[in-house]
Amino acid sequence: MKDDRTPSLFPPSPEAGSARHAPLAERMRPETLEEVVGQEKLLAPGSFLREAMERDEVPSMIFWGPPGVGKTTLARVMARQTRARFESLTAVLAGVKDVKQIVARARHDLQVGGRRTILFVDEIHRFNKAQQDAFLPHVEDGTIVLIGATTENPSFEVIAPLLSRCRVLVLEPLSEQDVLEILRRALADETRGLATLEVQAQEEALRLIALFSGGDARRALNALEAAVRLAAGSKAPGVRLAAAAVREALQKQTLLYDKAGEEHFNAISALHKSLRNSDADAALYWLARMLEAGEDPLYVARRMVRFASEDVGLADPAALGLAVDATRAVELLGVPEGKLALAQLAVYLAQAPKSNALYRAYAAAADSVRESRGEPVPLHLRNAPTPLMKELGYGRDYRYAHDEEDRVSAMDCLPSALAGRRFYHPGAEGFEGEVGRRLERWRRLRGKAGSGEDS
Numbered sequence: 001m002k003d004d005r006t007p008s009l010f011p012p013s014p015e016a017g018s019a020r021h022a023p024l025a026e027r028m029r030p031e032t033l034e035e036v037v038g039q040e041k042l043l044a045p046g047s048f049l050r051e052a053m054e055r056d057e058v059p060s061m062i063f064w065g066p067p068g069v070g071k072t073t074l075a076r077v078m079a080r081q082t083r084a085r086f087e088s089l090t091a092v093l094a095g096v097k098d099v100k101q102i103v104a105r106a107r108h109d110l111q112v113g114g115r116r117t118i119l120f121v122d123e124i125h126r127f128n129k130a131q132q133d134a135f136l137p138h139v140e141d142g143t144i145v146l147i148g149a150t151t152e153n154p155s156f157e158v159i160a161p162l163l164s165r166c167r168v169l170v171l172e173p174l175s176e177q178d179v180l181e182i183l184r185r186a187l188a189d190e191t192r193g194l195a196t197l198e199v200q201a202q203e204e205a206l207r208l209i210a211l212f213s214g215g216d217a218r219r220a221l222n223a224l225e226a227a228v229r230l231a232a233g234s235k236a237p238g239v240r241l242a243a244a245a246v247r248e249a250l251q252k253q254t255l256l257y258d259k260a261g262e263e264h265f266n267a268i269s270a271l272h273k274s275l276r277n278s279d280a281d282a283a284l285y286w287l288a289r290m291l292e293a294g295e296d297p298l299y300v301a302r303r304m305v306r307f308a309s310e311d312v313g314l315a316d317p318a319a320l321g322l323a324v325d326a327t328r329a330v331e332l333l334g335v336p337e338g339k340l341a342l343a344q345l346a347v348y349l350a351q352a353p354k355s356n357a358l359y360r361a362y363a364a365a366a367d368s369v370r371e372s373r374g375e376p377v378p379l380h381l382r383n384a385p386t387p388l389m390k391e392l393g394y395g396r397d398y399r400y401a402h403d404e405e406d407r408v409s410a411m412d413c414l415p416s417a418l419a420g421r422r423f424y425h426p427g428a429e430g431f432e433g434e435v436g437r438r439l440e441r442w443r444r445l446r447g448k449a450g451s452g453e454d455s
Contacts, residue, residue, distance in 0.1 A: 025221035027192040028185065030073050033081060037217070038178040039070055039171055049074075049169065053081040058118070060139050060146040062154050062163070065171030068216030071149035074171075075120040084116045084145065085109055091126035096134045106144050117144050124148035125157035132159045139165050173215025180210050182217050183224055198238035199228055205243045212250050223250055264295070268303055271346075275304075276311050280350035287346050291339050301327040304345055315355035315430035322348055353430030361424035368418065375415030408442055410449040 030036045033043065033053070042049050052058045058078055063071040072088075079086035087102045099119075106117035121127070138144045139162070146166065150157060154168055174182075183206050186193040209227070213220035227249040232239050267290050274282035290300055301323070308323040326345040330338035384394035399409035412419050426436030 023222065024186060024194070024225040025218045028182070028189065028221055030070075030077060031080070033077055036070060036073060036077065037181050038174040039074070042074075042169055042171065048167075053078055056082045058082055058084070058145055060144075060166045062124070062148045062150065062158060062166045062168045063171055064150055064152075064154050064168055066151055066173050066214075066216065068213070068218035068220075069171045069174055070217070071171060072120065072122060075118065075147045075149070078147070079118045079120075082116070082118070084118045086118050086120065088120040088122065090122045091124055091131075094121075096131055099131075099134050103138050103143055106138070110143060116142075118147055119144045120147045120149065122149050123151075125150040125152040125154070129159055132162050136161055136165070174213075174217055175215070176207070176210045179213050179215065179217060179220045180206055183209060183220060186221060186224060194224075194228060197228065197232065199241055200238055201241040202243060205241050205246045208243050208246045208250075212246075226250075267295075268300070271300070272303065272307060272311075275307055275346065275349045276354065278350050278354065280347045283346045283350050284343060287342060291335070291342070297330045297335055297338055297342060298327065300342060301330050301345075304342070304349060307349055310359045311354055311356055312349060312352045313355045313358040314432040314435050315353040315427060317431060319349060319352050353432075355427040355429050355432045357425055357427045357432060364423040368421065368423070372415075372417065375417050378412065378415060380411065381413060404449065406445045406449065408445045408449060410446050 033050075036043060041047070044050065063074065065071060075088075076086060078084075085106075087106070089098055089102070102117070102119055106119070109115045109117060124132070135144075135146055139146050146162075148154075148158065148166065154163055158166075183201075187199050187201060188195055190196060205227070209220050209223045212223055223246070227241060227246045228239055230249050231241050231245040267286055271283060271286040271290070274286055287300065291297060305320070305323040305327060308319040312319040323345055326341040329341035332338075333341070379393045380395065380397040380399075382389070382394040384390040389395075397411075399411045401407050401409055414421060424439075426432045426439065428436070
């Protein structure tokens with residue numbers, strides 16, 4: 001007799017309704033503290049968070065970490081552990097009106113039954129300042145315990161008054177072993193997972209998913225579900241999950257990179273510091289990490305032009321020209337062709353001798369400008385295009401260097417209050433050593449001209 005039954009990715013669940021058909025990542029969400037995988041530092045015995053839950057004294061907190069590491073899960077487990085009522089909002093859809101309704105229910109529960117309310121706000125960084133202000137009085141008087149979740153640095157995205165009333169806890173990406181444990185649990189779980197499909201998963205396939213996930217449990221479980229769905233077309237008993245099916249399901253790895261968020265700044269910082277440390281391999285990695293994730297190549301090029309002056313400077317004057325040329329190449333070619341010009345530039349800047357003497361010199365000159373009283377330009381350095389200006393002494397005593405014996409005069413070119421100041425102190429690396437020798441020679445010749453010595 002023909003068996004036309006097809007394997008179901010949604011095994012029977014004791015819960016009725018839509019939960020039965022929820023995505024695997026939602027079904028496998030931990031319900032108790034013991035089921036939580038990863039975040040050992042936060043959940044270790046004696047840790048602040050575990051003790052706060054055990055004493056039922058959870059304060060308002062901000063969970064800061066990348067996607068899929070357990071921010072929402074911890075908030076829900078915390079509510080169960082502390083017997084608090086759990087309310088949740090997502091800042092993408094909610095507004096101040098929703099907050100007021102939840103606060104009203106929380107106040108009633110607290111006054112009538114003494115039960116606290118944990119309000120979990122996902123993506124709290126998406127609330128504007130006025131919306132975040134709405135939480136302040138209710139966090140202050142204890143009406144709600146606010147648990148905010150954000151993938152962005154709360155120092156920049158959460159208003160200071162609210163941040164001062166919350167404890168910030170940093171959640172780390174899950175390790176590869178953590179993700180593998182989560183995947184194996186999903187394959188073995190008969191109630192919420194995929195055990196009824198009798199999935200025979202190759203170790204290579206699971207490790208490929210773990211690598212793809214980048215420490216994100218939700219992404220890993222979604223990938224596992226997609227791969228199993230693809231492999232379940234066979235009518236043979238059980239589902240064989242091979243690496244090939246995983247690769248087909250994944251198609252292309254999605255890099256963790258937010259062009260408008262903190263990862264954008266973290267990655268460009270890593271590139272800059274790798275170049276500064278003369279590490280060409282690391283520089284190429286961070287360059288590729290940004291470009292393959294869709295970063296604007298001209299933004300990267302502009303930062304490398306800046307590096308050529310800030311960190312290489314006159315130690316290798318050709319660096320700035322090459323950086324500008326690479327930027328022009330990107331403008332002409334676009335991507336992907338322009339990526340190679342940036343790779344060439346990255347390796348060149350990494351191997352170039354380094355000097356930040358120009359950076360320090362300009363900073364010192366700028367400090368002097370800010371701290372001085374706006375010294376007037378010396379009269380002998382001013383042009384005198386009118387008779388009145390000549391009468392007032394403009395241009396008087398100016399000495400034309402080309403008419404001097406050594407092509408230099410003893411004339412002071414700084415304001416009198418700053419005479420003798422030196423802002424630029426050349427380094428000895430690369431060509432800058434020669435620059436320093438030349439400048440020192442000119443100083444000696446100016447001194448000789450001022451003393452009236454013969455050449």
